[in-house]
Amino acid sequence: MIRRWWIAGVLLIAGVAAFSAIGANSRPASEQILPSPLLYRQAPALQGQSLAGSGQISLASFRGRFVLVNYFASWCTSCAAEMPQLAKLARSGTVAVLGVDYDDQASSARSFLARYGAAYPVIEDPTGQNSVRWGVSAPPESFLVAPDGVVIAKIVGATSLSVVSDLVQLAKSKGY
Amino acid sequence: MTRTKRRRLAAAWAALFVVVITAVAVAVFGGETSSGVQARVAGLEQEVRCPSCGNLSVYNAKTASAYSIAGFIRREVAAGQSDQEIIDSLVASYGDTILMSPPASGVGLYLWVLPAVVAMGIGYEVYRSLGQNRVMEKPSRDEARDGSLARRRRLPKISKTFALWGGVVALAGLGGLAALAFLPGGGPAVGSELSAAETLASLGAVKPALQGFNQVLAKQPQNPSALAYKGWLQFNEATSQRDKSAALAVMSKAADLGPGDPQAQLFLGLALFYGRQEARQGAFYLDRFLADLPRHSLLAEAAPLARPVYAAAHWKIPAAFRVGSGVAVRVPKG
Numbered sequence: 001m002i003r004r005w006w007i008a009g010v011l012l013i014a015g016v017a018a019f020s021a022i023g024a025n026s027r028p029a030s031e032q033i034l035p036s037p038l039l040y041r042q043a044p045a046l047q048g049q050s051l052a053g054s055g056q057i058s059l060a061s062f063r064g065r066f067v068l069v070n071y072f073a074s075w076c077t078s079c080a081a082e083m084p085q086l087a088k089l090a091r092s093g094t095v096a097v098l099g100v101d102y103d104d105q106a107s108s109a110r111s112f113l114a115r116y117g118a119a120y121p122v123i124e125d126p127t128g129q130n131s132v133r134w135g136v137s138a139p140p141e142s143f144l145v146a147p148d149g150v151v152i153a154k155i156v157g158a159t160s161l162s163v164v165s166d167l168v169q170l171a172k173s174k175g176y
Numbered sequence: 177m178t179r180t181k182r183r184r185l186a187a188a189w190a191a192l193f194v195v196v197i198t199a200v201a202v203a204v205f206g207g208e209t210s211s212g213v214q215a216r217v218a219g220l221e222q223e224v225r226c227p228s229c230g231n232l233s234v235y236n237a238k239t240a241s242a243y244s245i246a247g248f249i250r251r252e253v254a255a256g257q258s259d260q261e262i263i264d265s266l267v268a269s270y271g272d273t274i275l276m277s278p279p280a281s282g283v284g285l286y287l288w289v290l291p292a293v294v295a296m297g298i299g300y301e302v303y304r305s306l307g308q309n310r311v312m313e314k315p316s317r318d319e320a321r322d323g324s325l326a327r328r329r330r331l332p333k334i335s336k337t338f339a340l341w342g343g344v345v346a347l348a349g350l351g352g353l354a355a356l357a358f359l360p361g362g363g364p365a366v367g368s369e370l371s372a373a374e375t376l377a378s379l380g381a382v383k384p385a386l387q388g389f390n391q392v393l394a395k396q397p398q399n400p401s402a403l404a405y406k407g408w409l410q411f412n413e414a415t416s417q418r419d420k421s422a423a424l425a426v427m428s429k430a431a432d433l434g435p436g437d438p439q440a441q442l443f444l445g446l447a448l449f450y451g452r453q454e455a456r457q458g459a460f461y462l463d464r465f466l467a468d469l470p471r472h473s474l475l476a477e478a479a480p481l482a483r484p485v486y487a488a489a490h491w492k493i494p495a496a497f498r499v500g501s502g503v504a505v506r507v508p509k510g
Contacts, residue, residue: 009341012297016348019290021436037271044269073240103240128244129251135269137227137241153375166381174380 036135036143036154043069043145044133048123051101051109057123059098059145066095066168066176067145070159071125071136073104074112079140082158083116089161090120095144095168100125102139144168146176213253220249220259224266225276233276294345301338369395370402382409400434403427408443411451420451431461438470442478445485455488462486466496 038044046069047058059067070086072079090097099122101109106124113122125131134143137156144153144167153167218235224245226237234242234249245266252262266274373388386409392402407426414420427447430440445461448454462482470478479497486493 008297009344012341013344013348015290015293016345020348037268103244127247128240129248131241132244132248132266133269135227135271137270138239153379155372155375157369157372163376163381163384166384167376167379170379170381 036151038135038143038151039154040150040152042149043143043151046098046100046123046130046134048100048125048130051099051106051113051122051124057098057121060149062096062098062145063149064147066147066171068095068097068159068164069100069134069143069145070097071100071102071131071134071139071141073102073139074108075104076102076139078158080112080116082140082160083112083118085158085160086120087116087118089164090118092161092165094165096120098123100130102131102136103128144171146171148176150176152176216259217246217250217253220253220262221246223263223276224249225274227270227274297341298338301341370399373402374405377405377409382413385409398433400430400437400440403430403433404437404440404443408439408447411443411447423447424451431464435464436468438465438468438474441465441468442470442474442482446478446481449485449488450481453488455485456491458485459489459491462497463494466494 043059045059047056047060049055050057059069068086068089072083086097086099089095097120099113099118099120101122101124103126106126109122109124113119123130134141140158142155142159142164143151144155144164146152152171155163221235222233224234226232226234226239226242226245228239228241229237232242234245248266249262252265257265263275369388370392373385373392376385376388386406389402389406389409392399393406396402403426407423407430410426411420411423414423424444424447427440427444430437431444434440441461441464445458445465447458448461449458462478462485465478475496482497483493486497
C-alpha cells in the first residue's frame with residue numbers, strides 16, 4: 001500500500017515538475033505571437049470604400065505587383081511613427097502600399113494621412129470586418145503580398161522603408 | 177341559439193384554436209428567436225479570446241479588436257453560418273490562440289487531463305478519509321451520553337497523506353511561479369520585436385534581423401531566442417575562423433540560458449557540426465532540440481541539415497528528422 005502511494009507520489013511530482021518546467025520556459029501568453037496562419041497562402045479578400053471617396057478599392061486590382069497592406073488608425077501612436085516611412089515607400093515605387101483604416105473616423109484618417117503626405121490608396125474598414133479576416137490584433141500591422149497574391153510576411157508594429165525594401169528584394173531573389 | 181349559429185360558433189372556436197396552436201408551434205420550432213440568436217452570439221463571444229487583451233474573452237473585452245470580432249460573429253450568425261464554421265474562420269485568421277480553451281492535443285491535452293487526474297485523486301482521498309473516520313469512531317458510552325462524538329464528527333478530519341500531497345502540490349506550484357518570475361524571458365515585453373526579427377531572419381534579411389535581435393537583447397540581454405538567432409546569423413555571415421568562434425560562443429551561451437528553447441539547441445548543434453565538424457557534440461544538441469518539442473515548420477526546415485550530423489556521428493537518425501519535407505509546411509522559395 002505504502003509502495004503504491006510512493007509510486008503515485010513520484011508520478012505526481014514528475015507531472016507537476018514537467019508542467020512547471022514547460023510553464024517556466026514559455027514566454028508569457030501576452031508575448032506569444034505565433035506566425036500568422038495567413039503566411040504562404042493566398043491573401044484573404046480585401047475590398048472596401050476608398051477613403052478618398054473614389055469608389056471601391058480591391059486588393060485583387062494590385063495583382064502582379066508587390067503590395068504592402070498596412071492596417072493603421074489615426075488614433076494609433078505607432079502608426080504615426082511609421083507613416084513618414086510608408087509615404088516614402090509608396091513614392092519610391094518599390095512596392096504598392098494599400099492602407100486599411102482600422103476602426104476610425106474617415107475625417108480623422110484623411111487629415112492624419114495628409115499630415116504625413118501619404119497619397120496611396122486607402123480602404124475604409126469602420127466595422128473592422130477586413131481586419132478580422134486578416135487576423136489583425138491591433139494596428140499597426142502590415143502584410144507583404146507577392147505578385148501572385150500570396151502573403152509572404154507579416155510585420156507586427158511600426159515598419160520602415162528599409163525593412164520592406166529588404167523583404168521585397170529577398171522575395172524577388174527567391175523567385176516570388 | 178339555433179343549430180346554424182352553434183355550428184358557426186364552433187367553427188370560429190376551431191379556427192381560433194388552429195391559429196393559436198400554429199403560432200405557438202412557429203414560435204417554439206420555427207427558427208431561432210431573437211433571444212436564441214443573442215444567446216448563440218454571447219456563447220461564441222465567450223469562446224473567443226480578444227487578440228489584444230491577454231486573457232479576456234471578446235464577451236468581456238472593450239477594445240477595438242474585440243468589437244470587430246463581436247461584429248464579425250453577429251454577421252456570420254445572421255448569414256446562417258454554424259458555430260463551428262465561425263470558429264474555423266477565426267482560427268484560420270488568428271490561429272488556435274484565438275480560442276479561450278486550449279485545443280485538446282499536444283500540451284493542450286495535458287492541460288485538460290491534469291486537473292481531472294488531480295480532482296480524482298483528491299476525491300478518492302477525501303472519500304477514503306471519511307470512511308476511515310467512520311470506522312475508527314465508534315462511540316464510547318460516555319461519548320454517546322454527552323454528545324461529544326457528534327460535535328467531533330462535525331469537524332472534517334484530513335488524513336496525513338492528504339495533507340502531505342496537498343503541501344507537495346502547493347510547493348511545486350509556488351516553485352513554478354518563482355521560476356516564471358526569475359528565469360530568463362521575464363522583464364520588458366519583447367514578443368513583437370522578437371517575432372518581427374524572426375520573420376526577417378526566416379526570409380534571410382540578415383542585417384535588419386540582426387538589428388531586431390540587438391534591440392531585443394538591449395531590453396533582455398539573457399533572452400535565449402534572440403541570442404541564438406544572433407549567433408546563428410553571425411555564424412552564417414562569418415568569413416574568418418575567429419568570427420565563427422565568436423558566433424559559436426554566443427550560441428553556446430544561448431543554449432545554456434535556454435535549455436527549453438528549441439532554436440538555441442538547434443543552432444548550436446548545427447554550428448558545431450558545420451563549423452567545427454564535431455558531429456557527436458552536434459547530434460547531442462540536436463537531440464535536445466527534439467526534446468524541446470519544436471514546431472513542425474522548424475522541424476521540417478531543420479531535418480535536411482540534421483540528417484548528415486547523425487550520419488557523421490554514426491548515430492541512428494531520429495524518426496522526427498527522417499520525415500524531412502514530408503511535413504505539410506510550405507517554406508519560402510529558395
